[in-house]
Amino acid sequence: MTIQKHPDYSKETERLSYTKGYMQAIIQLAELNQGQHKTNLKEAMEGIGDSDSSLNYTSLLATSNFLNIAEGELKHLKEVLPRPYFARINFKAADKQEEEILYIGKISLHEPETQEPIVIDWRSPIANVYYDGRIGDVSYEAYGEEYEGNLSKKRQYKIEDGKLLDFRDVDLTTTDELLQESLAGKADHRLTEIVSTIQAEQNQIIRADLNRPIIVQGAAGSGKTTIALHRISYFLYHYADSFRPEELMIIAPNRMFIDYIGDVLPELGVNRIRQTTYIDYMQEAIGEKMKVRSPQAKLIKLVNGEWEDPTFEKWVSGFKGSLKYKKLLDRYISRIRLELCPKDDFMLEKYRLVNGTKLKRLYLTDYNYLSFQKRNDKIKEVLKSHLRQKKKMILDNIQKKYDTMLEQALFHVQNKEKRKQRVVDVMEWKEERFNTLQKEAKTAVSRYMKPLTPKKMLTYYKELFNDANLFAEVSEDILSTQQSERFRLYQQDLLAGKEFEVEDLAPLFYIKHKINGIPKEKRARNVVIDEAQDYSHFQLYALKAGLETDMFTVVGDLAQGIHSYRGLKSWKTVTEKILPRSNFMTLKKSYRTTIEIMDLANATLQLLKQDFPTVEPVVRHGQKPSFQSFEGEEEFAASVLKSVEESREKGCDLIAVIGKNDRECAVIYELMKKHSTEPVQLLLEHEPMNKGHLLIMPSYVSKGLEFDSVIIACYNDLYEQTELDVKLLYVAMTRAMHELHLISPDREKLLLHQLKEGILRP
Numbered sequence: 001m002t003i004q005k006h007p008d009y010s011k012e013t014e015r016l017s018y019t020k021g022y023m024q025a026i027i028q029l030a031e032l033n034q035g036q037h038k039t040n041l042k043e044a045m046e047g048i049g050d051s052d053s054s055l056n057y058t059s060l061l062a063t064s065n066f067l068n069i070a071e072g073e074l075k076h077l078k079e080v081l082p083r084p085y086f087a088r089i090n091f092k093a094a095d096k097q098e099e100e101i102l103y104i105g106k107i108s109l110h111e112p113e114t115q116e117p118i119v120i121d122w123r124s125p126i127a128n129v130y131y132d133g134r135i136g137d138v139s140y141e142a143y144g145e146e147y148e149g150n151l152s153k154k155r156q157y158k159i160e161d162g163k164l165l166d167f168r169d170v171d172l173t174t175t176d177e178l179l180q181e182s183l184a185g186k187a188d189h190r191l192t193e194i195v196s197t198i199q200a201e202q203n204q205i206i207r208a209d210l211n212r213p214i215i216v217q218g219a220a221g222s223g224k225t226t227i228a229l230h231r232i233s234y235f236l237y238h239y240a241d242s243f244r245p246e247e248l249m250i251i252a253p254n255r256m257f258i259d260y261i262g263d264v265l266p267e268l269g270v271n272r273i274r275q276t277t278y279i280d281y282m283q284e285a286i287g288e289k290m291k292v293r294s295p296q297a298k299l300i301k302l303v304n305g306e307w308e309d310p311t312f313e314k315w316v317s318g319f320k321g322s323l324k325y326k327k328l329l330d331r332y333i334s335r336i337r338l339e340l341c342p343k344d345d346f347m348l349e350k351y352r353l354v355n356g357t358k359l360k361r362l363y364l365t366d367y368n369y370l371s372f373q374k375r376n377d378k379i380k381e382v383l384k385s386h387l388r389q390k391k392k393m394i395l396d397n398i399q400k401k402y403d404t405m406l407e408q409a410l411f412h413v414q415n416k417e418k419r420k421q422r423v424v425d426v427m428e429w430k431e432e433r434f435n436t437l438q439k440e441a442k443t444a445v446s447r448y449m450k451p452l453t454p455k456k457m458l459t460y461y462k463e464l465f466n467d468a469n470l471f472a473e474v475s476e477d478i479l480s481t482q483q484s485e486r487f488r489l490y491q492q493d494l495l496a497g498k499e500f501e502v503e504d505l506a507p508l509f510y511i512k513h514k515i516n517g518i519p520k521e522k523r524a525r526n527v528v529i530d531e532a533q534d535y536s537h538f539q540l541y542a543l544k545a546g547l548e549t550d551m552f553t554v555v556g557d558l559a560q561g562i563h564s565y566r567g568l569k570s571w572k573t574v575t576e577k578i579l580p581r582s583n584f585m586t587l588k589k590s591y592r593t594t595i596e597i598m599d600l601a602n603a604t605l606q607l608l609k610q611d612f613p614t615v616e617p618v619v620r621h622g623q624k625p626s627f628q629s630f631e632g633e634e635e636f637a638a639s640v641l642k643s644v645e646e647s648r649e650k651g652c653d654l655i656a657v658i659g660k661n662d663r664e665c666a667v668i669y670e671l672m673k674k675h676s677t678e679p680v681q682l683l684l685e686h687e688p689m690n691k692g693h694l695l696i697m698p699s700y701v702s703k704g705l706e707f708d709s710v711i712i713a714c715y716n717d718l719y720e721q722t723e724l725d726v727k728l729l730y731v732a733m734t735r736a737m738h739e740l741h742l743i744s745p746d747r748e749k750l751l752l753h754q755l756k757e758g759i760l761r762p
C-alpha cells in the first residue's frame with residue numbers, strides 16, 4: 001500500500017503542515033524580535049503561515065514574547081524545521097479520560113494559550129514510553145513521581161525536507177524497520193543523532209540516574225559514543241536551570257574524535273560544552289611546559305616488536321597507571337606535607353604572636369581538605385591577622401614603656417643638662433625601637449612562610465627519582481628492592497631527557513591537585529570519558545580527585561583494550577574503588593556491523609584467553625567476509641584493488657585498508673599509489689580524513705572509526721596469537737559496517753586457520 005492510501009494520510013499531512021507553519025511563524029517572529037522591529041509586528045504578520053486558523057495574531061504574539069528565543073535556540077529551531085518530529089505516541093494517562101496524541105521531536109513546542117503540546121521533546125519524561133514502553137500498560141517517571149497509563153500506538157515518521165514520505169506503526173511484531181533503514185546507511189553519516197531509533201537498552205543508559213556516575217561496557221559498534229552524547233543532551237535538558245554547559249567536559253581520545261562529535265552535538269541542541277583530549281586537558285590543568293611523548297609511541301614500539309625488554313616496559317606502564325603508584329605517591333606527598341607544615345611559633349622579636357602547635361593543628365587538621373598551597377595561603381592570613389592585632393598592642397606597650405622613661409627623666413633627673421640629654425636619648429631609643437619593630441613586622445610573615453612555600457610541582461616529581469634513599473623508603477612493601485631501583489633509574493633517565501610519558505600525566509595531575517590544587521576554571525562538574533578501556537586506574541582516580549567530582553560517564557570496551565598493558569583489564573576496581581557510587585551497565589548489541597562480519601569478529605575474539613561475551617549484531621545481513629591469498633607484490637595490489645572495486649560496486653563510499661602497523665601501511669601506501677587509479681591517503685596519526693580517497697591506516701589508528709568497507713591487508717607483518725594482535729585484528733574487523741575483505745599470504749597470517757568452516761566466503 002502506498003502511504004498516500006493510508007486512512008490517516010491526510011490527517012498526518014495536515015498535522016505536519018500545521019506544525020511547520022507554527023514553527024515558521026515562531027522563527028519569523030523571533031527574528032523580528034531579535035531585530036527589534038516589534039512596532040511593525042502586526043503588518044509583518046500578514047501573510048505568515050496563516051493556513052491554519054489557530055495561528056491567530058494574539059496567539060503568535062504571546063508565543064513570540066514567551067519565546068524570546070536565544071540565538072542558539074533559534075538556530076536549532078530552524079535546523080529541526082525540515083523534520084519537526086519523528087514519532088508519535090497515543091497515550092492515555094491513568095487519571096484522564098481522553099487519550100492524548102503526542103508528537104515527539106528534538107524540541108518542545110506548546111500552544112501558548114492552551115499549553116497543549118504541539119511537539120514534545122525526546123528528552124521529556126513522557127517521551128520515555130516511546131523508547132522504553134511496549135504497547136499496552138506503561139509507566140514513566142517525572143520529577144520523582146511515577147505516572148501510569150496506556151500506550152496504544154507508536155508511530156514512526158519518515159519526513160525529509162518538510163515532506164511526509166512514510167509512516168508506520170511499531171508494535172511487538174514488527175521489527176524496527178526505521179532502525180534497519182538507518183543502519184543500512186553510509187558511514188560518512190556516522191555519529192549523526194539517532195533520537196528516532198534509540199533502542200531500549202540504549203535508552204536506559206541515556207536516562208539512567210543523572211545524579212550518579214555511570215560506567216558502560218559496550219561492545220564494538222554498540223553506540224557507546226553516540227549514547228554518551230545523547231546522555232549529555234538529556235542531562236543538560238534536565239538541568240538547564242542549574243547547570244551551565246561549560247561545566248561539562250568531554251574527554252575524547254584524540255582531536256579527530258572531537259571533530260566527529262563536533263557535528264553531532266549542535267544537532268542535539270548541545271552547545272558550549274568543553275571538548276578536549278586527555279593529553280591536552282592534562283597539560284592545560286597541570287599548567288607546566290612539558291614535552292610529552294605520543295600516547296601511541298609505546299604501542300607502536302610494542303606492535304613493531306621494537307622494545308628491548310617488552311616485559312619491563314609493559315610493567316612500567318602498568319605500574320604508573322596503578323593505584324599502587326598512587327599509594328607510593330601518597331607517602332611522598334605526606335612527607336612534603338610535613339615539610340611544608342608550620343611547627344615553630346610565630347614571633348615578632350621576642351613576642352610570640354601565634355603558638356606553633358596551633359598553626360600545625362590548623363594545617364594538618366582544620367585545613368586538611370585543602371591543597372598545600374591553599375593551606376599555606378590560609379596560614380598566611382592567620383599570621384597577618386594576628387600580627388595586625390598584636391602589633392598594635394606591642395607598640396602601645398613600647399610607647400608606655402618609653403613614656404614612663406620619659407616621665408622619669410623629666411621629673412627625677414635634677415641636672416638640667418643631663419635631663420635634656422636623657423629626654424633626647426629616650427626619644428631616639430623609642431624611635432629606633434619603633435622602626436626596628438615596624439621593619440620586623442613588615443617581613444615577619446614572609447620570613448615565617450618562606451620555608452613553608454611549596455616548590456614547583458615538576459621539581460618535586462624529579463626529586464623523587466633523584467634520591468635513592470627517599471625512593472626506597474616510599475616504595476617499601478609496594479615494590480621489591482630490585483624493582484624499585486630499576487623503576488627509579490628508568491624514571492630518572494626519562495626525566496633527565498626532559499620528557500614525560502602519557503603515564504606520568506596522571507601522577508603529575510594528582511601531585512598538582514594535592515600541592516597546588518587544580519584551578520577552578522580548569523575543573524568540570526561533569527565529565528564524559530570515551531574509549532575508557534585505554535585509561536588506567538590511576539588516570540581515572542586522579543581525574544576524580546583533581547576535579548573534585550565523581551560525576552563521570554565512562555564508556556569503553558575491554559575487548560578493544562589494545563592499551564591494556566597500561567589500561568584496564570576489568571571494570572571491577574573502577575566500580576568498587578574509584579567510582580563506588582556508579583551504575584554499571586552493558587551494551588551487548590552491535591548496531592554497526594552485519595551479522596556475517598560480527599560472526600568472524602566474535603570467532604576471532606574467542607582466540608583470547610580472557611572470556612569476552614559474544615557480541616550480538618542487530619538483525620542485518622550482508623555478504624560473508626572474503627579472503628584472498630597472494631604471492632608477490634603484483635598479486636597483493638591486485639587483491640586490494642579487487643576488494644575496493646567490489647566494495648564500490650556495492651555502493652560503499654568510505655573504504656579503509658587497514659594494516660597491522662605503520663611500517664606495513666607505509667609499504668601498502670606505496671604499492672597503492674603505484675597501482676590504484678583512485679587517490680590514496682595514508683593516515684598514521686589521527687588526522688582529518690579525505691573522504692573519497694582510499695584510506696590506508698594502521699589497526700590502532702582505526703579504533704573508534706567506522707567505514708562502509710574494510711580491507712584488512714597483511715603484507716609483511718603477520719598477526720600472531722598474542723593478546724595484543726588478536727585485539728588489533730578484532731578492532732580492525734569491527735570497523736566495517738557493510739563489507740569486510742581479508743588479504744594475506746595465507747590464512748594463518750591472519751589467524752583465520754583456527755576458525756570454523758563457513759565463516760568466510762568460499
Ligand SMILES: Nc1ncnc2c1ncn2[C@@H]1O[C@H](COP(=O)(O)OP(=O)(O)OP(=O)(O)O)[C@@H](O)[C@H]1O
Nearest residue numbers: 191194197198199220221222223224225226591704
Ligand atoms: N539506535 C541506533 N540507531 C541507529 N544507529 C545507531 C544506533 N545505535 C548506534 N548506531 C550506529 O552504530 C554505529 C556505532 O556507534 P558508535 O560509534 O557510537 O559505537 P561505539 O560503541 O562507540 O563503537 P566502537 O567502540 O566500536 O568505536 C554508528 O554508526 C551509530 O550511528
